[in-house]
Amino acid sequence: MRKALFPGSFDPFTFGHLDILERGLKVFDEVEVTVAINSSKKPLFDPEVRCELIRASIGHLENVSVHTFEGLIADHAKKRDAIALLRGLRQVSDFEYERPMASANRKLNPGLETVFFLPTQKHALISSTIVRDIHKWGGDVSSFVPAPILEALRSKK
């Protein structure tokens, strides 16, 4: 079984994340979406709620699990017998952010590869930050997030 982790904040999960997850499942037998508990950020949704919303958004997919996680992803990957981290690249700035992380993770866990996927053009400009900002001012984010996320955002107002 070739297992990968898909780590991220997912605050909230978007069609961009879904795009990367679906591509990852074409290459790996199993993917664990690993929702970061980052105590220094003030999240829109609590990590457990983010997990529930992701699960509700991926009912059509098989071989995916969703868990929260705090600590070093390189260690977590070892514990979970994962051989890769999935990450998405939208633009050059993503590469600049991702490269040192991938390099550090390779040092911490030489058996772990970071694998990058490009989203379809339609999803390439979506970010959780933009979704949060649009939502904050009452804008329509229905083309950015799956239905369960949209519902949760609406009921949060």
Ligand code: ADP
């Ligand atoms: P993090 O805080 O770890 O960057 P995010 O939830 O923002 O967490 O992103 C998780 C991963 O998903 C990152 O690799 C990011 O580049 C990727 N990603 C986010 N949005 C998109 C998108 N629209 N298209 C492709 N990849 C994306």
